[in-house]
Amino acid sequence: MFKLISGKEISLSVKERVAEEVKDLKKNGIEPCLAVILVGDDPASKVYVNNKKKACEFCGIRSLEYLLPADASQEELNSLVEKLNSDESVNGILCQLPLPAHLDEKEVLNLIKPEKDVDAFHPENVGHIMIGDFNFLPCTPAGIMEMLKYENICLDGKNCVIIGRSNIVGKPMAMLMLKENATVTVCHSHTKNLKEVVARADVVVAAVGKAKFVTADMIKDGAVIIDVGINRCEDGKLYGDVDFEACKEKASYITPVPGGVGPMTIATLMQNTVTAAKIQKG
Numbered sequence: 001m002f003k004l005i006s007g008k009e010i011s012l013s014v015k016e017r018v019a020e021e022v023k024d025l026k027k028n029g030i031e032p033c034l035a036v037i038l039v040g041d042d043p044a045s046k047v048y049v050n051n052k053k054k055a056c057e058f059c060g061i062r063s064l065e066y067l068l069p070a071d072a073s074q075e076e077l078n079s080l081v082e083k084l085n086s087d088e089s090v091n092g093i094l095c096q097l098p099l100p101a102h103l104d105e106k107e108v109l110n111l112i113k114p115e116k117d118v119d120a121f122h123p124e125n126v127g128h129i130m131i132g133d134f135n136f137l138p139c140t141p142a143g144i145m146e147m148l149k150y151e152n153i154c155l156d157g158k159n160c161v162i163i164g165r166s167n168i169v170g171k172p173m174a175m176l177m178l179k180e181n182a183t184v185t186v187c188h189s190h191t192k193n194l195k196e197v198v199a200r201a202d203v204v205v206a207a208v209g210k211a212k213f214v215t216a217d218m219i220k221d222g223a224v225i226i227d228v229g230i231n232r233c234e235d236g237k238l239y240g241d242v243d244f245e246a247c248k249e250k251a252s253y254i255t256p257v258p259g260g261v262g263p264m265t266i267a268t269l270m271q272n273t274v275t276a277a278k279i280q281k282g
């Protein structure tokens with residue numbers, strides 16, 4: 001029998017904790033504030049940004065939204081980031097990715113002040129994560145660690161296999177799992193014998209971006225399965241990177257899509273915004 005790890009439930013408990021922290025900060029005259037930048041009108045990004053706004057409302061965090069047209073120039077985007085960097089009332093800055101192709105993502109991420117970088121994508125923050133000494137963690141991997149902690153799933157000595165090597169999920173996920181003394185393997189499009197590698201995993205994290213990529217024949221009996229994927233398919237429904245219906249029969253724990261990792265990402269962002277406010281206000 002598998003257990004469903006409910007991101008909906010766990011994220012609620014995180015947001016309630018954050019809301020309490022915000023209440024205390026407000027008593028001391030500090031109102032945490034998150035600025036979100038969205039360039040263009042990608043429908044999925046719009047949904048994410050809207051969910052972030054709702055979570056801010058829930059937690060009592062002030063939220064600012066900056067919507068730039070799809071043809072905005074690099075200069076426009078950079079000068080907005082610079083304005084938010086120097087605005088003392090703004091504690092966190094998030095630029096929703098992906099950006100339209102003509103914009104340089106790296107340039108923008110490097111421009112966000114590290115102490116306002118609630119995504120933890122700035123090279124300085126990435127460096128802190130590498131050495132295990134950080135203020136912020138990237139929202140998705142940190143949300144996954146929170147889920148595992150909530151379910152009392154210990155990673156010490158476990159074989160953890162991450163599928164996908166992105167800067168947003170795969171690479172930082174590996175660092176966080178290593179910090180918990182797991183043996184970590186990161187797979188990607190050039191990995192040979194992927195099925196055999198995944199079949200040895202006690203914990204699988206799927207962050208590939210392909211619906212139902214992970215199939216039941218890849219899963220060891222009793223594995224913990226964490227699905228980061230959110231893929232909208234032709235039937236209009238959302239599917240994860242894991243073939244949920246088949247894989248759940250072999251899993252000990254599994255996250256659903258939707259209602260799994262997604263809400264945890266947003267809850268961590270709320271936590272990071274409060275951390276940023278605390279750091280900036282001493």
Ligand code: GUN
Binds near residue numbers: 095098140168265
């Ligand atoms: N796009 C998909 N995930 C993320 C994220 O965690 N942060 C930002 N800024 N953009 C994203």
